[in-house]
Amino acid sequence: LSNISLTDVIYKFVIVNVAVLGCGKTTTSIILSKLLPKCGHVQSDNITKPVKDKLTRMALETLKDHDMVIIDRGNHLLRERKQIFDEFEDLYHEYLPINTKFKFVCLNYVSNKHSPELWNLTRNRIIKRGDNHQTIKAETQGIKFAESIMKGFINRFQPVDVDHEPDSKFNVIIDLDVHSNESSKSNAVKVLNALFEYYPEVVSPVSDEKVEQAFQEALDHKPELTIK
Ligand code: IDP
Numbered sequence: 001l002s003n004i005s006l007t008d009v010i011y012k013f014v015i016v017n018v019a020v021l022g023c024g025k026t027t028t029s030i031i032l033s034k035l036l037p038k039c040g041h042v043q044s045d046n047i048t049k050p051v052k053d054k055l056t057r058m059a060l061e062t063l064k065d066h067d068m069v070i071i072d073r074g075n076h077l078l079r080e081r082k083q084i085f086d087e088f089e090d091l092y093h094e095y096l097p098i099n100t101k102f103k104f105v106c107l108n109y110v111s112n113k114h115s116p117e118l119w120n121l122t123r124n125r126i127i128k129r130g131d132n133h134q135t136i137k138a139e140t141q142g143i144k145f146a147e148s149i150m151k152g153f154i155n156r157f158q159p160v161d162v163d164h165e166p167d168s169k170f171n172v173i174i175d176l177d178v179h180s181n182e183s184s185k186s187n188a189v190k191v192l193n194a195l196f197e198y199y200p201e202v203v204s205p206v207s208d209e210k211v212e213q214a215f216q217e218a219l220d221h222k223p224e225l226t227i228k
Pocket of ligand 1: 021022024025027028126128180181184185219220
């Protein structure tokens with residue numbers, strides 16, 4: 001006789017970024033997926049049109065053999081966050097056992113979208129990144145064009161609001177900062193510490209050397225795909 005009953009719950013962890021361009025979402029996601037062996041990473045920038053529910057499906061596919069997945073998309077709109085919750089509910093049974101439950105963890109990169117510091121840091125990073133991105137080619141398309149895309153995201157950005165749906169559905173919200181030259185490293189450490197605090201059964205502590213190495217490797221990352 002198995003002592004596992006059908007009513008036992010399997011927990012899976014879904015990490016959801018809420019950010020604007022240049023916050024270091026992809027860099028931080030890469031660091032975390034390098035340091036957490038049970039954590040996968042799915043990127044909206046690698047998805048071709050029509051987008052539909054492809055990102056959620058990729059995340060669910062990843063969760064078949066991982067405990068966690070990072071959904072690397074800006075999710076700067078309430079509608080996008082709602083879409084993630086709704087699609088997980090509607091689609092998970094196609095991929096995972098029916099007794100799976102999800103813990104949704106929000107990585108909240110933006111505390112004040114009007115902060116001049118945030119603008120200067122993210123603008124400098126997008127210019128420095130140049131053409132090294134799937135869709136935004138700051139070098140070829142020019143700085144003004146990149147700035148206009150960035151401003152569009154900032155203007156539309158809807159901050160995390162824990163008191164109302166959809167954001168009230170997050171189990172954990174981790175507030176991050178984009179205020180330093182090594183923000184992606186310090187943000188990854190903040191996420192690791194918070195995950196360890198809330199879910200010590202799935203996350204183990206990581207040494208400073210390993211974090212530094214993953215940070216350097218993530219800064220060297222080059223996307224595989226160019227989308228026209
Ligand atoms: P995004 O996914 O939020 O748009 P990323 O692509 O991760 O942002 O980062 C934008 C650019 O900034 C990339 O070229 C990346 O290498 C660089 N970058 C990310 N985090 C840091 C950091 O902590 N220090 C310095 N550069 C960084």
